[in-house]
Amino acid sequence: MMLQGKHAIVTGGGTGIGLAIARALAESGAEVTITGRRLDTLQSVATDHIHPLQMDVQDEASVVDGIAATVAARGPIQICVPNAGIAEGRALMKTDMAFWRNMMATNLDGAFLTIRESLKSMTTTDWGRVIAVSSIAGLKGLKGAPTYTASKHALIGLIRGLAADYAGKPYTFNALCPAYVDTNIVTQNIDSIMKRTGMDADAARDLMVGVNPHGRLIRPEEVSEAALFLCGENSGSMNGQAIQIAGGDM
Template identity: 60%
Template sequence: MTGDLEGRHALVTGGGTGIGRAIAEALRDAGAAVTVTGRRRAVLAAVEGCTPVAMDVAEEQSVADGVAEARAANGPVHICVANAGIAEGRSLRDADAAFWRRMMAVNLDGTYHTFRACLPDMLEAGWGRAIAVSSIAGLKGLRGASAYTASKHGMIGLVRGLAADFVQKPLTVNAICPAYVDTDIVTTNLASLQARGLTEAQANAAILGANPHGRLIEADEVASLALWLCSEGARSVNGQALQVSGGEF
């Protein structure tokens, strides 16, 4: 797909690491001008060939300012990947209001803020792709992580609602739902499981066992799906929650 996205501007939130970085690099290699956003500009600056913009997706004004900066650097946004998110499991008893609000503010509100800031560019251009990186937890309950599960379900609801709103327009809105991906978030989760009393072997078995094919998914596998969703071949794929999960049904 090299060069297929020339003339397009893609904005990827949480683009400095993990899945976001893999998606940003794939879009860059396909010819798009790519803006990567996140709270740590130094991390973003390490993504070669992309424009770094410091932005906190939980804050509406920060997103508005960040998208304006991205637009000034690379033109109107044609591809918006709402990838920034946090993942932490807590029982409902341990998930106080502050924890709940932080989970929703980053995962769900952040997707809303980002899409809302970018969709006008796509409508004016007459072409667009909006992609939310949700989770397999957006399609089923994740034990011990009710707040995270609710935030990821909410992202899919937002995607489906927007797809219905703009179904007659030349843009698509979809969600990608990965299972456990080999990123820093999984490393953090492994440490959290061990802190709860599991051995290293038990923690690894718990994470790997959650993926039906018994291995962690690579970030480039998720990026490949995002890239396809940006292709002309996916122009009628709209309002979908697509799994990258190794066999979940």
């Protein structure tokens, strides 16, 4: 129960990686606020220590009001996990401004707003962790997904800038960079790949699995364990890092 008394927020916390992280934090003693646009999804996974909050990370007022409300209810946020994201590929010449802006509004703007509002209470305490969920695409180019790649590179840049700003203070800023994880996003991408390429479902899945050098999809719990480490007693010197969880990708 190393996180007893800590309040965490996980955006996109109702499914996939976000839910795995929320459960791991709660099992370690934290009170965890999970956010998303679909309240019914959040409520379906809520527990005595996992609390649903309907919030749209693309909407500044929703983030400002939502985080203020959960701070009022459960105290300062000391663990901030901006996880909400969109993962979709599209060739540059087929990318319009609506697609570009929607991706950036969630993957980058949403993280910026979540971190900014969380820091307002975190910096009144003597300890804090910001753990952004980026992607292996934040460290290298992902073929067929230049917009997604740009958004995840930018997220790591934001984290590194904040790590520099707060160096020497009791708050750390790191990013997790998983490759393909076994979540509903993979299922959605299978459909997208099939439509773009004419592949069948098995071939589309194999395409994604093949990106992971160890030849399998990553389990969400493998990502949540990395998040727990960054909240651990001896994690204070891990700051400004982009941590690969990618089966040996170099």
